[in-house]
Amino acid sequence: MLETVTPMKTAEASDALPETARKGDAEKRGRKASKEVRRLQLIEATIDSLAKRGYAETTMADVADGAGLSRGIVNFHFESKEKLLIATLQHMYDEYSAHWRTSLQKAGDDPARQLQHLVWADFDRSICNKRKLAAWLAFWGEAKSRPTYQALSSSRDAYYQQVFIDLCATLKQSGNYTYDPQVIALALSAMLEGLWLRLMMGTEDTTRETALQAANAFLAAAFPKHFG
């Protein structure tokens, strides 16, 4: 009855599982593997629930049901509901972090190209899809009143912001722009988050394509010599 191959909930879910966690082959690979697999399975179910029901309506029972497991299981793998949510947030944060760092590395040495790739990374399907955006928004809504969430909930951290500032400073020099790099970097990163927000809300007029267009328009306006 239980263990009916445990298929993934949605197609999207699989893009967040590391290769070692694929179900078909690693399902019964012993306790040590299973422990990590279960944790990821529950984290994915938590993201599902957050996306579907929102933070306030996400319940332990719903997460367990979503994972196809019994009620008490979550308190075994995570100690409490709060720790499950923190682990989920950490998971999403790590994924986002790894993603833009990889994108940046792949961009090579040209700063304009690097900035372009950073912007593109934000709208990549693996990061920027309804399910995960909804989960992010659910966390953001609670972050201000929960100190534990604050550090993790602005997926773009201080280091990310610094990378933006440095890139803007470099472009300023090579393009003879007059802006304050710190200010223009803030405008740029804020716009990216704002576009995310629109996608999260599901406003009709904003799709991943139009959001990318808007981001490119900003780059062209702010750095005409590089993105004309």
Add this chain to the structure above:
Amino acid sequence: MLETVTPMKTAEASDALPETARKGDAEKRGRKASKEVRRLQLIEATIDSLAKRGYAETTMADVADGAGLSRGIVNFHFESKEKLLIATLQHMYDEYSAHWRTSLQKAGDDPARQLQHLVWADFDRSICNKRKLAAWLAFWGEAKSRPTYQALSSSRDAYYQQVFIDLCATLKQSGNYTYDPQVIALALSAMLEGLWLRLMMGTEDTTRETALQAANAFLAAAFPKHFG
């Protein structure tokens, strides 16, 4: 014991009460007035609670306590918790709407000035303060999973967006810009929301002043002939 003058919770709270709701003089002005006064009082207490505890932790008891009234009072003036929250959201939506419309009217006929005033309006203290931003964020976090909230929760509605698009189109003509007005309007309004988001989150490096700087930098970059 009860009715100890019922002072306002925070200094900020008073900026959202219409003039007829000031406590000192209108406190005991009869039933008809009292009804509306009570509703506003409870709505303000709800905003307080949302800002302090977040959506998930906001309880009827907390709202009642915050207003200095008894537990059962909320279900008398509002039918249920959900209706209280909807009324609160509607209140904030109306206030935001009225604010930018007034700002736009005061700007006169020059489109550049109008755009400038719209941007400024977003960072006015009466709209853009910790308490209300936190309450907005709390609603946003739940909006996607609650159809009832969706229409009201993106404080910037379709008409607001259209005003932006029209202004950008006008400026494009008079300045010979090459952008698509719709795209640049999206970039601009998304940046404004993103700046709000940063202020909501309480990121250290973003204050109302730096946010305004960033917004101005965007205008200067996108419309150099008008905001150079």
Add this chain to the structure above:
DNA sequence: CACCATTTGTTGAACATTCATTCAATATGG
């Protein structure tokens, strides 16, 4: 290999707590 003891994973019911809602009793203004 077979057998059993031990550790680990899982279940589902019981429990305690929190919270929205109801409502009979009471207070207050007209």
Add this chain to the structure above:
DNA sequence: CCATATTGAATGAATGTTCAACAAATGGTG
């Protein structure tokens, strides 16, 4: 005295957590 507003305790539903029982895997031992 009537209509309305307000109170605060009672109620019931929802939900996070605990735990005793059960299942499965592991590892040693003959």
